[in-house]
Structures are given as C-alpha cells and as structure tokens.
Amino acid sequence: MSKLIYLDNAATTKTAPEVLEAMIPYFTEYYGNPSSVYSFAAQNKDVITTQREIIADTLGAQPNEIYFTAGGSEADNWALKAAAEAYEGKGKHIITTKIEHHAILHTAEYLKTRGFEITYLDVDEDGLVNLEELERAIRPDTILISVMFANNEIGTIEPIKEIGEIAKEHDILFHTDAVQAFGQIPIQVDEYHIDMLSASAHKLNGPKGIGFLYIRKGVKIRSFIHGGAQERKRRAGTENVPGIVGLGAAVKRAAATMNARAIKETELRDYLIKRVLEEIPYTRLNGHAVKRLPNNANFSFRFIEGESLLIRLDMAGICGSSGSACTSGSLDPSHVLLAIGLPHEIAHGSLRLTLNEENTKEEMDYVVEQLKEIVQNLRNMSPLYEDFMRKEKK
C-alpha cells in the first residue's frame, strides 16, 4: 500500500471539498468587511447570520447564542475565564475532571493563580466521571462545572445529560468541551442542560482556526476580546468570514452525514479493535467499550514504547498518535491514561487510531498486519519482554 492511511482524525481532519468550495468566494469575491456600510460588504453580515443559524439549529440553540472564536482552545479559555470573572462574586470554586484537554486544564491552573479553587474529578477505569463524586464535590461557592463531552484520547463519552441535571439542580453553570463530540454525535443543549459549549471546525472536516462558543441566553459573561462591536461586543475583531462560512458548511455536512458516518465508522472501528485484541497478545483497549466515539480506538501494547511504534507505523504509511511521554513533551505519559489507572509502563505503550468515513476495511487489514509485525519486532528488542517470556515459560 503506497497510499497514506490517515488515522489521526482526533488531531485534525481533512477540509471537505465542499467546505473549501464554499469558502473560496469569501476570499476572492466577497472580501468586504462585514462592518462596512456599503451593500457589497453588508451581504457578508447576512452570510455570517446564516452560519449562526445553521450551527444553532443543530444544537437546538438560538443563533444569537453562538459566538465565533478562533477554535476550540479559545472557546475553552473564554468559557472558563469569563465565567470565573463574571461569577466570582458568588464564589471561587470550579469543578472539572482529570481527563480534560489541556485547553481546560491549563486554563484552570491559570485561574488557580487568580485565587480560584479547582476540584479535579477522578474517572473510573473506562474514563467515566462518577456522578456521586460530582455531587459530593459541589459546594455553596461552586460557580462552574466543566466536563468534556467526549475524551479526545480514549473516546469515552461522558454522562453529560446527568451532569447537566445536577448542575441545574444546584444552580451552577455547566460548560462542556464538545470539540470531539460535536459533529460526531447528536447534542441538544436544552435536553442536556448545557450553558456553554466549545467546538472547533477543524475536527469536523472544516478549516483550522475557527470555532465557536455557545453561551446560553442569560448567562452573564464578560467580553473576551475588547475592541469593536463584533459578536455582540463580546469578542471583538473583524470576522473571519471565510472561516465562518467553512465552519457553517462543515456543520451542515456533519449533521447531514452523521448517522451514516457513525454506523460506518463504528463497524470499522469494532472490526479493527476485535482483530487487534485477538491477534496481538498483551494488548488492552483503553476507553469505554460502548460509550465511545464512533471513530476512536485506543490501545496499550505491553512491553513497547508508543513513540517507537508511531515511527515504525509512519514508515509503513500509517498516521496515528500516542499518549506516550515524548509526544506530550514531558516525562509523564498522558494524563488521561494515568487517570484511568494505567501504570506508567503500560501507558507508555499506547496508540490512538481515529478513523474517518473514507477509511476502508482493506486499510484496517493492512494496519493490523503492520501492527502485528511492528509490535512483535519491538517486543523482541525489549529486555522487559524477554524477562517476562522467560518467567512465562517456567
């Protein structure tokens, strides 16, 4: 196989051709500033409104509750920092989890330096938040609960509706980082009692550098970027019109294809998981078996190093990702894999493969064959494995 097999769709996705096509005229023809008065530019204002409507529609939200941002990280930062600032009169306690994306975790760390107290909820071995632990963590001064909709590493989908109900019962704001879930699984903000939600276009076949934060009407939230009157004066700056058009087109496409994609990807994912677990010994699946994103597979192979595995897979034309130390730029393996209770040495041998709807069974077969060979080769070089096998034989 000479073709590239891209299995890192949780990191980013290919911009869909129809998305790109929708964007191009907003660079070349309709380049006016939406704030300008002449009709040539004013039509750009309308196109932005239309995208807001498309997005709001998929969430059961109102168009004026959608605020465009420069992606998921910005939306996460905005949700936490602005809510903290707007509600600190009520209290300075925030609840989140140990498995959030760094856009949440590092923002929470920053807020800690500003006098906020953060509770990081544990998760179980499948990556699920415990609702009773959440209830116990709530205090009179809790102002915000932020729990991700689905985890980007292990794909586990959290009990968002139940968490939303608990937040509502206690009159606490509820934010969810839905960057991985939005466009993959259905989300309704009212049904789930979500007050704020982050999403990003490049995770759903849209362009990079554009996303949005849903903010429920009535939620007090300060401006994130001061300047012009864009985004209801809350996020200033000339609108990224092509990006917004691309985001809208990607959302429309994702909503229209969601069911078919989920069925196809789940089937392919389960085929991949089954073969890997059956054919490669001393391997485990990370994340919940069923409550998981349709496109996510995450394995730990004992006795090997995820980084070496990625390099060898790359030589075989396969793009994946790992929660091993080198990838994260620190000595510790992924905080998510540690939070689900994996010992360091097992977390180090992990591999995340995230599919898209263009992947085929043939590709999965090739990936399994390559994996079998590479894992065995790496194990043959491992003193730990040699030791283990010697003890097994006794």
Ligand SMILES: *Cc1c(COP(=O)(O)O)cnc(C)c1O
């Ligand atoms: C990718 C990702 C982000 C960051 O989104 P960007 O648009 O890349 O800034 C945040 N949260 C999760 C869960 C993600 O997967």
